[in-house]
Amino acid sequence: MQEVIDTAHAVVDECRVHLDTDGLVIRAVDPANVAMVNEQVSADAFEAYDTDCGEIGINLERLDEVVGIADNDDDLVQFDLDPKTRKLDVQVNAVEYTLALIDPAAIRAEPDIPDLDLPAAVSVDEAEFKRAIRAADMVADHITLQVDEREECFIANAEGDTDDVDLELTGDDLEDADWGSAYSLFSLDYLKDLRKPIPTDTVVRMRLGEEFPAKLTFELADGAVDVEFMLAPRIQSD
Amino acid sequence: MQEVIDTAHAVVDECRVHLDTDGLVIRAVDPANVAMVNEQVSADAFEAYDTDCGEIGINLERLDEVVGIADNDDDLVQFDLDPKTRKLDVQVNAVEYTLALIDPAAIRAEPDIPDLDLPAAVSVDEAEFKRAIRAADMVADHITLQVDEREECFIANAEGDTDDVDLELTGDDLEDADWGSAYSLFSLDYLKDLRKPIPTDTVVRMRLGEEFPAKLTFELADGAVDVEFMLAPRIQSD
Amino acid sequence: MQEVIDTAHAVVDECRVHLDTDGLVIRAVDPANVAMVNEQVSADAFEAYDTDCGEIGINLERLDEVVGIADNDDDLVQFDLDPKTRKLDVQVNAVEYTLALIDPAAIRAEPDIPDLDLPAAVSVDEAEFKRAIRAADMVADHITLQVDEREECFIANAEGDTDDVDLELTGDDLEDADWGSAYSLFSLDYLKDLRKPIPTDTVVRMRLGEEFPAKLTFELADGAVDVEFMLAPRIQSD
Missing domain, CATH: 3.70.10.10 (Proliferating Cell Nuclear Antigen)
Known part of the structure; x- marks a missing residue:
């Protein structure tokens, strides 16, 4: 509970x-x-x-x-x-x-859940996902989440003033993937909050698009609870 | 030690x-x-x-x-x-x-231990007692400890501005009881301090009266140490 | 690592x-x-x-x-x-x-490691060493580390305004010793920092002299890493 x-x-x-x-x-x-x-x-x-x-x-x-x-x-x-x-x-x-x-x-009215058509999906282990967010937060305020359709890989990347952080997962490292093209920038402050309730040993499914919101879904309580987070992208500043 | x-x-x-x-x-x-x-x-x-x-x-x-x-x-x-x-x-x-x-x-002179005639006594599990104090502290500064002689139950109650906390234990939930009539108000700040040294899996015996001090007794070190706390009541403000 | x-x-x-x-x-x-x-x-x-x-x-x-x-x-x-x-x-x-x-x-140039001729050496269990530093830090800013050649014992001593701390280890308590005469005063602020990386269940070898720096050596990673700390003495103020 x-x-x-x-x-x-x-x-x-x-x-x-x-x-x-x-x-x-x-x-x-x-x-x-x-x-x-x-x-x-x-x-x-x-x-x-x-x-x-x-x-x-x-x-x-x-x-x-x-x-x-x-x-x-x-x-x-x-x-x-x-x-x-x-x-x-x-x-x-x-x-x-x-x-x-x-x-x-x-209380603020409930949002309509937008029906987004997100072309790419990857299912990653929460431990790698959390580790990437934690490391990225040491160097930057934002992280890009990217799916490369041709190379069939998922890339998370944060660029700081002197140091960089990269997570690159190919087909073998992923539980599951729908290859499509995606590239969006997200605020690490928000991702740090959304990361917290994800239980250990859970698979997080991410749906991503080109400068589109991300959908993160996972389960709690052996599947009795379905959670869906949506996070709006930040506009690329450069 | x-x-x-x-x-x-x-x-x-x-x-x-x-x-x-x-x-x-x-x-x-x-x-x-x-x-x-x-x-x-x-x-x-x-x-x-x-x-x-x-x-x-x-x-x-x-x-x-x-x-x-x-x-x-x-x-x-x-x-x-x-x-x-x-x-x-x-x-x-x-x-x-x-x-x-x-x-x-x-050092301040030692107190004479007053010889109080407290009509009611209940023996409660420390876990329930501590839980009630912790919850009461979320809503109020004081808690009433009460024994209902007729209903044969022990009641701890804290009333906050919006939320309330109650612990109600009847004969079956209590290790031991001497039924009598008792109703007194105590400061949670003091009870929070007195609660700390009570070891887990211990029975706390409370002797209570009508607007009278409470006596809490318990044992440490497998009975080699006898502890008695006395706590003065607060005057009911309403 | x-x-x-x-x-x-x-x-x-x-x-x-x-x-x-x-x-x-x-x-x-x-x-x-x-x-x-x-x-x-x-x-x-x-x-x-x-x-x-x-x-x-x-x-x-x-x-x-x-x-x-x-x-x-x-x-x-x-x-x-x-x-x-x-x-x-x-x-x-x-x-x-x-x-x-x-x-x-x-970055600041590396120091030359001075080739000191320290007459006394004792090997002490890290637990006793850390405990002595922790207790000494409650009463004083400095600690004397001393080897008594005649009595064949190692003494750590801190004198506070009201309380004192002593650690006294004789031959039987020590893993190993080269008896010689040593007596020097060290800053507890520094020793508290140097103490932290010493792993549990490790033997710390100390080489000491008369108002001379101390050498502390120990191993990490099952001997794959050799650590040597040197600490300059404080001048006795009395």
Whole structure:
């Protein structure tokens, strides 16, 4: 559950949560309209799930703290929504925390998920991806993510004043690829935030285009949660 | 030994230690007269114990640091008191630290332990108790500790501006209980300090009354150390 | 590799590295001329080693960060030097970091290693040595390192305003000793820095004299790296 909250929290501090019988959906865009999250949490992600349909507004920072009082992953966390009082009861063992919800109307409207036609896709191991972002952040503010259709390789590249960082993965290094041509520049500040909730030993699928937004998708909780991040490109300055 | 020091240090920075043939006793009250500690360390808590009777004054912060140079719990720490020079030799393996003692007369007089008649007692698992304090601290400055004699339950409750925290334990959840009526308000700042030295997997016994001090007792070192904290209640403001 | 970098970094931020077919050598002295490092890294310390002879200038802080992107000790780190561009390629799995080198001529000249005739030598376990430095640092700014030829013992001693720290090791406690007479005072600030790169479960050999510099030697990487620190004494102030 902490992972689900951290994932949305990588983009916004408050969000609307849609509840229906199959599970819950969080869609949010950051205040600068650069990063977007679309998170689908299946009812299977819960030990037990039973809900009226509806929409609630959540302070993610506060909820993250509350869920954090569970001492370990085995502690069961139970959520009970009281629609009349607009309160969410969070129960961790015998301790019950009553969280005031936010009026969804007071939270920024959810974004429409744009239907982008991105020509290239690569599936990379999160460890290499995170390592490249971490190294790139030592030398620059931006990183280019590139797919070379002819050479069949994925390249991440950051150029600093004196030092450079490169990650180059060919077909053999990738879990999976749809070769197409892509080249876009992204802000490392945003990528550093989006990187955090990606669990270890996960495959991150990236869809990329030419000066187009990137789509990063991965799974949490053994596939019970589908996460999609979208990140707008920066305009090349040179 | 670190636990014994941390326990007294939760209340005061300097204290008097009474030594006699059976063990040592620390009694101290904090400068605001809100929290009191009464710690009885049996000679059994030591590998070897041999002492002249007497009273010494200790800087707990300094002693805590010195004992902290032991790398792990297996490192034997040896204390030798030189009553003439008023120095305490602390030996950790081959390193010997000579700690200047404080004149006991320069340390605040020890409190008389009041003989309170507290009608209710409950024994709770430290994990639930600590979790309730941690969650309560997110929403408020105070917490009420309450025993409902008729319902036979223990209730800890903190009310914040928007969020609330409750811990409710009935007979089945408690190790042990003497049902009586109790309801008092306590400062979370103090409880957060008193909570720290309580070891994991320990049972904390609380004696409570109506707007009366609370007595918290627990054991360290497999029962060789008995700790009693007393905490004065806050006046209900509403 | 991180250990090799940290060792030189304990003395300087930038250094010259001499490369030849047998391995590499780092010799550097700190800006105040108090501490000196002489580090010999055998080619055996590397999985594979192949080099042109030469000298390069390295920013140790930056290189430390770069090598730090390896997630764990099993990640192979590969260095490739391009003498034409004066760049060092550091490859950690698929991520390649291109580090700009520094013109060696711009880095402080390497010190001549003085050929000191130090009469006493003791080999002590790093744990006792580090513990003594840590305890001494609680009470004073300086520590005396002393060898008593007649008593056949090594003594480290720090005297504070109220508290003292002593480490006394006789023949039985020492791995090895050449008895001679030695007594010198050293700055704890420097010793705290030099202590850090010493690995756990290592023996530190100290050569000492009368108001003379100390030589500390130890091994890294199962003997593939020889480290020698030299530390100038402080003048006794009393």
